[in-house]
Amino acid sequence: MSIALRVGIDVGGTNTDAVVLDDDDRVLATAKRPTSPDVTEGLRAALDAVLAELPEPGLEKHVKRVMLGTTHATNAILERRALGRVAVLRLGAPATTSVPPLSEWPDDLRETVAAGTAIVRGGYFVDGREIAPLDVDAVRRFVAATPADAIAVTGVFSPASADQENRVAEIIRAEIGDVPVSLSHEIGSLGLLERENATVLNAALYGVARDVTDALREALAARGLEVETYFAQNDGTLMAVDYAARYPVLTIGSGPANSLRGAAYLSGVTDAIVADVGGTSTDLGVLAGGFPRESAAAVEIGGVATNFRMPDILSIALGGGTIVGAEPRSVGYRIGTEALVFGGSTPTMTDAAVAAGRGDVGTHPVPGQWRERLARAVRRADEAVADAVDRVTLGRVDRPLVAVGGGAFLLAAEVPGVREVVRPAHAEVANAVGAAIALAGGRFETIVPASGGGSSRATLIDNAKEEAAARAVAAGADPASVQIVELSEIPLSYLPEPAVRLHVKAAGPLARQAG
Numbered sequence: 001m002s003i004a005l006r007v008g009i010d011v012g013g014t015n016t017d018a019v020v021l022d023d024d025d026r027v028l029a030t031a032k033r034p035t036s037p038d039v040t041e042g043l044r045a046a047l048d049a050v051l052a053e054l055p056e057p058g059l060e061k062h063v064k065r066v067m068l069g070t071t072h073a074t075n076a077i078l079e080r081r082a083l084g085r086v087a088v089l090r091l092g093a094p095a096t097t098s099v100p101p102l103s104e105w106p107d108d109l110r111e112t113v114a115a116g117t118a119i120v121r122g123g124y125f126v127d128g129r130e131i132a133p134l135d136v137d138a139v140r141r142f143v144a145a146t147p148a149d150a151i152a153v154t155g156v157f158s159p160a161s162a163d164q165e166n167r168v169a170e171i172i173r174a175e176i177g178d179v180p181v182s183l184s185h186e187i188g189s190l191g192l193l194e195r196e197n198a199t200v201l202n203a204a205l206y207g208v209a210r211d212v213t214d215a216l217r218e219a220l221a222a223r224g225l226e227v228e229t230y231f232a233q234n235d236g237t238l239m240a241v242d243y244a245a246r247y248p249v250l251t252i253g254s255g256p257a258n259s260l261r262g263a264a265y266l267s268g269v270t271d272a273i274v275a276d277v278g279g280t281s282t283d284l285g286v287l288a289g290g291f292p293r294e295s296a297a298a299v300e301i302g303g304v305a306t307n308f309r310m311p312d313i314l315s316i317a318l319g320g321g322t323i324v325g326a327e328p329r330s331v332g333y334r335i336g337t338e339a340l341v342f343g344g345s346t347p348t349m350t351d352a353a354v355a356a357g358r359g360d361v362g363t364h365p366v367p368g369q370w371r372e373r374l375a376r377a378v379r380r381a382d383e384a385v386a387d388a389v390d391r392v393t394l395g396r397v398d399r400p401l402v403a404v405g406g407g408a409f410l411l412a413a414e415v416p417g418v419r420e421v422v423r424p425a426h427a428e429v430a431n432a433v434g435a436a437i438a439l440a441g442g443r444f445e446t447i448v449p450a451s452g453g454g455s456s457r458a459t460l461i462d463n464a465k466e467e468a469a470a471r472a473v474a475a476g477a478d479p480a481s482v483q484i485v486e487l488s489e490i491p492l493s494y495l496p497e498p499a500v501r502l503h504v505k506a507a508g509p510l511a512r513q514a515g
Contacts, residue, residue, distance in 0.1 A: 006065040008436025009046060010232070010258050010429075011035055013071065014279025014321060014332050015406060016042040017432040018050035020063070025265070025437055029053035030429045032406060034333035039072055040215045047219055063225055065510070067435040069232035069254040072212040073205050077252075077302035080108055082211065083204040084149035085115040089142055090196065091122030091155035091164050095131050101154075101196060106303040113204045115148035122164050123156030126447060126495060131156060134164045139171050150203035154184035154196040159501075160447045180206045180246075187249065187308060189445045190501055194298050194307035201304065202249035209248035213241055230476060230510070234310050236261040236292050236434065237441025237507050240476035252301060253310045255431055256283045260292040260311065262434030263402040266424035272400045273389060273418055276430065277407035279321040280330040282385070284314045284392045287402075291485070309443070316388050320350040320407035324377040340366055349410055352377045359409035382412050389417040404430035441485075441507040442471025450491065450498035461487075461502065468506040477508035 005028070009018045012035060020029040031049035036042035051060040076082050088101045101117040102110045120142065121135035143151065151172055155165045162185040169181050182203040188195030213229070220227055231244035234253035244251065259276040263269075270290040276283045286293040292311035299310045321330040321339070324347040331338040331346055338344035340351040341362025352374035353359045355366040366374065389401065401418040403411045404427040415421055426433060444467040448460040469482045486505035491498070 003062040005059065005063045006067065006436055007047070007050065007063055008067045008069075008432040008434070009043060010069040010255055010431035010435050011039055011043055011071050012255055012278055012431065013281075014319070014330075014335070016046040017429040018046040019426070019429045019432040019436055020050055020054060021433070021436045027426050027433065028055060028059075030426060030432070032429065034336070039070070039075065040212070040219075043068075043070075043216070044219045044222075047223070051223065060223065060225070063227055065228045065230065066216070066220065066225075067230045067232060067238055067438065068216060069258045069431060069435045070212055070251060071255065072208055073248050073251045074253075074301070076205060076208045077109070077201060077304075080112045082208050083113055084207045086113050086200050086203040087115050087143065087146040087148035087151045088117040088196075088200055089139065089151060089153050089168065090117075090119045091134060091153070091158075091168065092192070093119045093121045093132065093135075095123060096156060096192065099193065102200065104193070104305065105197070109302060109304065113200065116142070116146035118142040118146075124158070124161045124164070126157050126160055126492065127497065127499065128157075128161045128447070134167060136167075136171060139168055140175055143172050143175050148179070150180040150182065150206050152182045152184070152196070152200040152203040154192070154199050156192055157190070157447075158183075158185040159190055159445050187247065189307050189309070189503070190447075191298070191307045194305050197304045198249055198306035198308045201301065201306065202247060205248040206245070209245050209251075213245065230440070232258050232435045232438060233441060233475075234308075235294065235441060235443070235505070236311070236438060237472075238435075238438045238476060238510070239440065240474075243475045249306075249308065253299070253313075254435075256285055256313045257292050257311045258431040258434035258438070259283065259404055260285050260287055260434065261290070261438055262430030262432070263287065263404045263424070263427075264290045265437050266404070266426055266430055266433060267402045267422050269400055269402055269422060272402050272422070273392060274402045274404065275385070275389075275408070275411060277403065277405040277410050278319050279332055279335055279407065280317075280319040281315045282318045282388070282405075282407075282410075284316070284388050285311050286392055289485075312392075314388055314392050316384055318349065318381050318384055318410070320348065320353075320410065322349040324348060324352055324374060340364065340370060347374060349377065349381060350407070352381070353410045358412070361409075381410065385411060386416045389415055393417055403427060439507040440472055440475040440477035440510055441505060442468050442473070442475050442477070443503070443505050444468040444471060445501065445503045447492065447499050448502045450500050464502055464504045465506070468504040472506040472508055476510050477506075478511040482506050482508035
């Protein structure tokens with residue numbers, strides 16, 4: 001048995017799951033604990049539980065890496081809690097002054113986050129020409145007059161040219177020192193307002209990232225563990241803790257991505273529908289080549305539209321804790337005391353599945369007076385799953401469905417629209433497995449001439465690949481093993497010369513540890 005172990009942890013809305021894998025990716029121990037209201041206590045409980053399940057005493061001292069998928073950032077935005085105050089600077093006058101920064105944000109979130117906003121002269125056209133020279137003096141005046149926990153800088157079409165954003169970062173360091181700065185070309189893609197929103201949220205989350213990192217380190221230190229720590233990104237890859245500290249917004253949506261990656265590994269299927277059935281909801285996504293299919297639409301987080309890439313996930317209000325007759329309400333992490341099969345008085349979908357013979361959980365039989373009502377709930381749930389599958393498959397019926405999550409037994413043995421239902425071993429902790437086996441990844445997006453651009457086009461594409469690979473290495477990947485796993489071109493309209501939006505994703509195994 002290898003003695004270099006790693007722990008994967010995924011914090012969900014109902015449960016926090018943990019798993020220990022060895023260097024051969026064999027699952028040595030699993031644990032599932034209720035997610036606590038403050039998240040951190042549930043994380044510690046899951047870590048303690050999974051280490052206690054190791055097959056031999058003393059094995060925990062061989063844990064070398066911990067990978068965490070967390071809802072901390074999402075919860076902070078949804079609850080307007082623990083967010084930093086951000087100075088929001090847009091490089092875009094005179095072109096963008098009619099729509100001020102954060103104008104579409106919910107009032108309470110804007111008041112919580114915004115320390116001040118400004119639009120100064122600058123920005124680029126889509127072909128890389130300057131709209132206006134950067135107003136350096138205005139930048140200096142704004143940062144000097146706007147005390148904040150962090151600064152978010154967004155330039156018009158900065159993915160086409162990041163020079164002005166990088167120059168502003170230099171000015172900020174020279175004027176006020178080591179304040180955290182988020183640059184939009186490192187966060188989002190084309191689309192000024194959505195990219196600006198994602199950049200501001202990223203800046204607001206720096207404190208949250210620091211707090212969760214400290215909490216995890218304290219939990220590990222309490223067990224006497226000295227390990228490398230990684231955070232799961234929302235595309236199914238990992239990033240080192242220092243990288244996560246710079247880009248905490250990329251942890252949003254990591255849970256569904258972990259589940260899809262874990263489902264691919266546990267089932268051995270790389271092209272499939274995945275249904276992750278939790279305590280509150282069922283998330284359906286599509287595996288393409290072993291990675292989550294990504295959403296082409298803008299993603300809304302806490303009432304704010306963003307455009308960084310997220311898994312294409314369809315969520316339905318069906319989980320093990322869903323209350324029968326009161327959908328979409330759920331008992332959540334209280335299922336162990338409130339469900340009928342655990343001696344409680346609340347009929348849940350777990351009770352319905354047990355009554356239908358789909359699972360054997362709990363400590364009590366389902367009362368006879370509930371069985372007809374629970375049977376109707378199962379039929380409605382099957383119809384909802386079939387409809388959701390039809391929506392995510394887009395008409396394809398040749399793929400299997402991989403059922404994972406603690407509530408996977410809710411799903412029927414046959415689901416219309418899929419070839420078969422696959423139920424892999426350790427499916428209940430697929431999200432934690434996905435975090436543990438993930439590669440480190442990086443992305444880069446820019447604009448290049450359309451086909452026929454000659455050697456300059458080839459050079460720009462090569463440069464984009466190198467930048468994506470460099471970001472993967474910064475996230476923790478082994479430089480010798482990084483590969484380009486995605487390269488896509490999307491034509492852009494209404495330009496003087498034909499051009500495309502180039503998106504490059506690189507990924508690779510984590511760099512080997514010294515010693």
